Amino acid sequence: MPELPEVETISRILREGTSEMPSLIGKSILGADVLWRRSVATHTAEDFDIGIRDQVIKEIGRRGKYLCLGLSRDVLLLHLRMSGDVWLESPEKLILTHYRVVINLKDPMDGGLFRFVFNDPRKFGRIWLTSDPETILSGLGPEPLSEAFTQVGFYQSLHKRHRQIKPLLMDQTFLAGLGNIYTDESLHQAKLHPLTLSDQITVGQAESLYDSIRMILKEGIQRNGASIDWVYRGGGFQNHFRVYQRTGEPCYNCGTPIERIIVGQRGTHFCPHCQILSDNP
DNA sequence: CACGTCACCTGCGTGC
């Protein structure tokens, strides 16, 4: 479940806790069980357990789609890819089939024990334990909700490239955090066809796209992200999709049936009436 | 540099 709003929601929940579970902040790490070795990108299972042991979780944040846990000495980075999820639970619970990494925690105040679970059916997710997170994060493009991401800068970046807009928006080195859902939703709101070439986008269209991206991401965060199928997290944005997974259903603007095409190997949803491709070959 | 293709993985829904 991993686009920017979902990772932001998970980050917030782990940082602030819920009525069910406390915050991760301040917990000390007793050790780690790596149940699927390839889930840990930087260490062998044994070295990961040794390296992470006795560190304390100091802070929790997000960069792009990466979840970032600041520890005493290192930073733990997690990328959930397609099916990853993380949560805190009681160590009394059963270990389930899709648990890939389990980190055992202790509250130094009251001695309470917890389990931090990395669950990932498809095994695409990765965890990095590193003293220098920039080696992994430095290639990422700007944060779409940051001050550093500006309308003017966005327009200029679009015109430095000659690419179809949808794959470009999903390129994490161009902009960090958009995936298939939020890209389709943003392009629909901006009334831009997913195949529009980036250097043919006008100033007005770029402004509209910039505003749409930020509005859609904020709406996703405000609804605690989207939960689809068996990858459920309690978000609600899936009930407010305007194009994503609405193939054949009427566009809310004009009633035209939403179409689905493949762009860059990904299912792509758009309104053929609202999102016209102006042809300039 | 842009783009296509495959690889990594499992599970779910559909249709025969």
Place this chain on the structure above:
DNA sequence: TGCACGCAGGTGACGT
């Protein structure tokens, strides 16, 4: 019921 197939919120390594 079984089984093949298409589909899935992502990315990285290739080849052209």
